[in-house]
Amino acid sequence: MPLVQIKGISGVLTPEQKQDMIKKVTDAVLSVEGEGLRPVTWVMIEDVPSGHWGVGGDPVTTGQVRDMATAKQ
Numbered sequence: 661m662p663l664v665q666i667k668g669i670s671g672v673l674t675p676e677q678k679q680d681m682i683k684k685v686t687d688a689v690l691s692v693e694g695e696g697l698r699p700v701t702w703v704m705i706e707d708v709p710s711g712h713w714g715v716g717g718d719p720v721t722t723g724q725v726r727d728m729a730t731a732k733q
Contacts, residue, residue: 661700662689670707671722672729678705
């Protein structure tokens, strides 16, 4: 019974992006574990409030994550 937990900064992903991530992560797990486990494969996306996530001792905000995402495009 695979369980995948994904945490991210609140407000970065839209509900549609979260649905897409759940589908793709499920498909990735099943490509290794086998299609028979689809009914019992759980993917949870948890939102962490902006500023409540720290990297290198500094809080990270929703705006910073969005800026990082667009800088790579």
